[in-house]
Amino acid sequence: MNQQWYQDTYYDEERTYDIAADYYYYENDADDDFGALHPWSTPVENQYSRYMFWREFNLITEQCALPAVLTAYWWSSHVGVTLVASICFRILILFFQRFRCLSNWVLHIVCAACGLAPALISSSTKENGIPHHRWVPAALIVGYMVLLYSISLLTILLERNNTNKKQEKFNAAVVFSAVVLALLVYREYVLDSSRAWQSTRGTHMLMSMKAVALILDYRSGRLNSLPSIAEYTGYMLCAGCAQLGPYISYKQYLQAFRSRPSTYLKNLKQWVAVIKNLGLSMAWFMGSVCYVDWLLDTSYYRYYGIAIAVDTYRRAASYRSGHYFIAAVGTTNAQACGYLSECDERIVTAKPSSVEWPKQMSYVASAWDIPTHQWLKTYVFDKMYSHGKAPIAAAATFAVSCAIHGFEVRVSAVLAMIGGCAYVELLLRKRLAAKFPIIFGKKSNIKKTSLSKTTSRWMRIVINMLFVVLNIIHLSYLGAVMDTSNDTESVFSVWHRCAYIGHLLLFFTYIIAVLL
Structure with missing residues (x-):
């Protein structure tokens, strides 16, 4: 035996x-x-x-x-250097606000230097055993910024020599945006895949978003003039947010240089928030690297189906924890630098609770990366919606969202799936409300039926819980394909192993919505 x-x-x-x-x-x-x-x-x-x-x-x-x-988080690592540079920049701004001893253009240059410092200090000097210079990533970042500024000036000059029709101004802004997005796609698929290029991917994406926002704000009248070279450089390479994010608008960037009435208690709350987000980032990092794989170990399960389900959720949870870590680090640096939101509140990059407990898939899209969602809504969806219908605006938003990620295969597939899930869920909820207005309609309809308020409330709770469970399955299915820890696997091998259950659930949900 x-x-x-x-x-x-x-x-x-x-x-x-x-x-x-x-x-x-x-x-x-x-x-x-x-x-x-x-x-x-x-x-x-x-x-x-x-x-x-x-x-x-x-x-x-x-x-x-x-x-x-x-x-x-060591001082020589990328995260450590970014945090130290953010704190130093904030101390310099507070010193300037008190003594007024420096010109504004000097502060913008210092801000750019603090934003570029992590690329110079923490970059590796070897790749596959071959030494290379530390300044290569920084040179790629600065060169891309110069290219964006040159294209912006060229666009403005061409418009001034053209007629003053609003439609042509809008078309010029669209052409500029298309050129910038095409540059991201070009660098993703045409240029080499060296470590230097890969390390600057996020920076180029953020700089492209900022350049598009500036040119559209300038054409719409929200900006009286294009920022000067020093202001443009400081905004593009702003301390704390140049590489790890989050995206901040030009107005939010200028908030760091303006004197604001503050008390000792208010400053104390600000630094307590910085320490709290720093602790959260460490917790998410430890979870992504160590604890998730340990708690969701598939060797505990004998049956193949259960092991596959647990492994899929483990991959997705590890990837989401890594994203929350980056979001918390970005929030920490933004708050340390003194950037504020449009409502003069602290910047929030992501809401993990809305993602881990997804009441609606549309909430997930907005809570995953709040600044990027606001950028897409302001500069893509709203502008396209004013010139067309909602489906056209949604399709344009999806295309631009894929473009800023360079039409990377995994990201594009996941974004398409999220859009499909959100649309089918919204359609199903509308059909349920129309078919069963007693339960899912307005609360006033309950009084006209024999159903008690308690019964109707519990039925709504059960249906909403089913939607939450369905969204959790979808997020596990989508997050697993984003896990790149195993480079030997093909891009969609995880979906193949799951028998494409997410796509099948989406299809059956759509059939139910159509039949109702």
């Missing part, structure tokens, strides 16, 4: 310890009628299980989480 323990080994061979996964005993002998799977259920073993859980947690914290955080 062959007996076998399902075991899992963590990290490397030097610090190996074996854990019987979920304390299940597997019997391979087919002649043994005792069964193939037996859980341990005695009180003593349950106590041992709790002990092993905390032992694993302590080991992972000591050997994975804490070393990873120290490495990521």
Whole structure:
């Protein structure tokens, strides 16, 4: 009789310890009628299980989480340099506001220098064993900024020599935006894929968004003139947000240089918010790197279907945790620099609660990256909606959203799927409200029926919970394909392994909405 323990080994061979996964005993002998799977259920073993859980947690914290955080947030790392540069910039601004000893153009140049410092200090000097200069990423960033400014000036000069019709001004702005987005697609698919180029992808995307926003604000009258060279440089390379984000408008950028009445308590609250977001970023980072893979270990599950479902959710949760880490770091740096929102409030980059508990898929699209969502709504959807219908505006928003990501295959597929899920969910909710107005219509309809308020309320709760569960499945399905930890897999191998269940659910949901 062959007996076998399902075991899992963590990290490397030097610090190996074996854990019987979920304390299940597997019997391979087919002649043994005792069964193939037996859980341990005695009180003593349950106590041992709790002990092993905390032992694993302590080991992972000591050997994975804490070393990873120290490495990521060290002063010479990209995150550490960006945070230090943001704090130094804020201290300089506070000093200037108190003594007025520097010109404004000097402050803009200093802001650009603080934004460019992480690319110079934290960039690697080797790639595949081949040394290269640290200034290569910074040179690519500055060169792209000069190109954007030149195209902006050329667009304005061409418009001044042209007729003053509003329609032609709008067309010129659209042409400028198309050229900028085409540059992103060009650098994604034509230029080489060296590490220097890959490290500047996010910066180029943010700079393109800022350039489009400036030219559209200038043509619409929100800006009286294009910013000067110093202001343009400071805005494009603004401290804290040049590489990790978030996107900030030109008005938000200027907020950091304006004197605002403040008290000791207000300044204290601001720095407490910075420390809180810094702690949240560390928690999300540790979760993405260590804890998610440990808590959702697929070796605990015997059945293939359950293991695939858990692995899909693990990949998606790891990717989302990494995104929340970047969002929290961006929020920390933006608040440390003193950037404020349009309503003079602290900048918020993402809302993880709205994503992890998705009441509607449309909420997920807005809560995933709030500044980018606002940019798309202001400069794409609203402008296209004023010249056409909502479907055209939605299609244009999807196209521009893919373009700013360089039409990367994974991102484009996920954005298309999110748009489809949001549309089908909205259609289904409208059909349910029209078919069952007693339950899903206005509250006044409840009084006209024999259903009690409690029954109607509970029915709405159940239906909304079904939508939440459906959206969680969709987000797991979509997030798993964004996980690039295994480079040997093809782009959509995760969806193939899941038998394209997300697409099938979307199709069946649409059929239900049509049949109602």
